[in-house]
Every structure is written in structure tokens, then in C-alpha cells.
Amino acid sequence: MIVALIVGTLLAVGALAFVLQPLFVDNPRPLEQKPRLPELPDEASAIAALREIEFDRATGKLSETDYAQLKARYTREAVLEMRREEQMPETPLPSDDEIEAAVSAYRAKLAACPDCGPRPESDATFCSNCGRFLRETCGACGQRVVEPDARFCINCGSRLA
Numbered sequence: 116m117i118v119a120l121i122v123g124t125l126l127a128v129g130a131l132a133f134v135l136q137p138l139f140v141d142n143p144r145p146l147e148q149k150p151r152l153p154e155l156p157d158e159a160s161a162i163a164a165l166r167e168i169e170f171d172r173a174t175g176k177l178s179e180t181d182y183a184q185l186k187a188r189y190t191r192e193a194v195l196e197m198r199r200e201e202q203m204p205e206t207p208l209p210s211d212d213e214i215e216a217a218v219s220a221y222r223a224k225l226a227a228c229p230d231c232g233p234r235p236e237s238d239a240t241f242c243s244n245c246g247r248f249l250r251e252t253c254g255a256c257g258q259r260v261v262e263p264d265a266r267f268c269i270n271c272g273s274r275l276a
Contacts, residue, residue: 161192240275248275 168185171177177185209217227233228242241248248265252258258270267274 161189161196164189165193 165186168177168182168189172179172182222233228245228247230247231242231244236243248260248262253260253268253271253273253275255273256268256271258268260268260275262269265275
């Protein structure tokens with residue numbers, strides 16, 4: 116019991132020293148006096164940043180000098196962004212025939228049930244709706260499976276799934 120009391124006291128004193136250490140030890144790094152300017156994320160536009168700093172100034176979060184500095188920077192970036200957009204060629208939209216071909220190619224990859232149609236699972240062995248065997252042939256002997264509810268191959272007796 117005394118050992119537990121001593122260990123608990125040492126842990127408490129250690130935790131207290133750890134928490135109070137910043138108050139008694141000088142920080143070797145001085146705090147920055149100048150606020151850092153916010154950086155634009157890659158996907159954010161300079162126009163959105165201009166709106167944001169306008170709102171920050173209106174709510175009093177941004178001083179007039181910081182606002183002027185940021186406004187000049189983001190205005191330059193917005194102009195460059197708009198010029199880049201003007202120079203980029205527009206990519207044409209795919210035609211209806213191309214879209215239909217892509218949909219048909221996707222559906223061809225899916226397993227299809229003769230009764231229920233294409234299944235959403237690309238690797239389906241049985242139809243998730245009616246339970247019918249979806250593969251055309253037995254995996255062991257290659258015999259064609261024609262029975263809709265077959266669970267075993269008629270030719271070799273191996274399990275179909």
C-alpha cells in the first residue's frame with residue numbers, strides 16, 4: 116500500500132512539473148510579431164480568397180494594412196487565373212454514341228442473369244435476385260450448364276460455385 120502511494124505521488128509530481136514547465140522555462144524561440152499570411156489551397160480560387168478576406172475585414176478579423184496587402188496579392192492571382200482559363204481550349208463533350216458504347220462495354224463486363232438482367236456484382240456466380248447460376252460453363256470440365264437452378268455439374272459432379 117505504501118509503494119502504491121509513493122508511485123502515485125511521484126506520477127502526480129511528474130505530471131505537475133510537465134504541465135508547469137512552460138511557465139518557468141524561457142522559450143528559446145521568440146514569438147513571431149508579424150502575422151502569417153494565409154496560403155491558398157490548390158483547389159481554392161483567388162476569387163474565393165478575395166471574398167473571404169473581404170468578409171474578414173468586414174467582421175473586424177483583418178486589419179486594413181493586412182487587407183490591402185492580401186487584396187493586391189489575390190487580385191494578381193485572380194487575373195492570372197482568369198487569363199489561364201481563357202487560353203485553355205474547351206474539351207468537347209462526348210457524343211451520345213460514345214456514351215452508349217461506354218455503357219454497353221461496362222454492361223458487357225457484368226454477369227447477366229437471363230431472367231433479371233445484368234447484376235451489379237462483376238464477379239457474381241449466382242444471381243443475387245433469383246439465385247440462378249450465371250456462368251455458362253462448369254469450371255472443372257467445361258461442360259455447358261443449361262439448368263437454371265443447377266448447383267452441381269451434371270457431367271462431372273463438381274460444385275459450380
